[in-house]
Amino acid sequence: MAKANPLQEQLLKAGLVKKSKVAAVAREQHVARHAKAQAAPSEATLEAERARAEKAERDRALERERKAQAQVAELRAQARQIIQDRKLAAAGEIEYRFSVDTAIRTILVSDDQRRKLAAGALVIVRVGESFALLPRVAADKVRERDAGMIVLDHGLSADAEPAASSSEDDAYYAQFQVPDDLVW
Numbered sequence: 001m002a003k004a005n006p007l008q009e010q011l012l013k014a015g016l017v018k019k020s021k022v023a024a025v026a027r028e029q030h031v032a033r034h035a036k037a038q039a040a041p042s043e044a045t046l047e048a049e050r051a052r053a054e055k056a057e058r059d060r061a062l063e064r065e066r067k068a069q070a071q072v073a074e075l076r077a078q079a080r081q082i083i084q085d086r087k088l089a090a091a092g093e094i095e096y097r098f099s100v101d102t103a104i105r106t107i108l109v110s111d112d113q114r115r116k117l118a119a120g121a122l123v124i125v126r127v128g129e130s131f132a133l134l135p136r137v138a139a140d141k142v143r144e145r146d147a148g149m150i151v152l153d154h155g156l157s158a159d160a161e162p163a164a165s166s167s168e169d170d171a172y173y174a175q176f177q178v179p180d181d182l183v184w
Contacts, residue, residue: 079145083125086138088113090131098124098152100131107131120155
């Protein structure tokens with residue numbers, strides 16, 4: 001060994017240590033001097049790690065939101081497809097009026113379609129800016145995907161519709177009978 005310290009050389013000459021032992025100690029000392037020490041993480045390192053974790057959490061939240069929006073868009077597309085496939089031709093001479101967004105709209109229907117609308121066998125749905133008639137089965141499938149597309153549905157039970165009036169109002173208005181054949 002050319003770079004051994006003088007004490008090691010003297011011990012080797014005297015025969016007190018073996019050459020392999022001196023080499024092992026020299027390697028340990030070299031590794032100890034040149035190895036990177038595991039220093040405690042600095043404040044900047046901790047802050048950077050915290051920032052990375054926060055960014056990863058924000059990214060995950062944004063991804064969840066994007067997936068939810070994509071799922072809603074997919075359900076709306078499915079509802080539009082069902083309407084396109086199953087809508088009935090609104091052909092007739094009778095004007096059927098209904099309210100949508102504080103406006104009264106009109107759709108032309110036949111006498112049979114008017115009876116089915118009143119009974120709840122047909123439902124009126126929004127298709128873009130216009131309206132269409134759907135059979136009950138197709139309307140239920142549309143409601144599962146996007147209930148906002150359903151404009152008029154007389155087939156809902158009283159439990160499914162939101163109760164806007166109290167029982168006192170219901171009792172008061174029960175005394176006024178509305179004819180079944182009322183057309184306005």
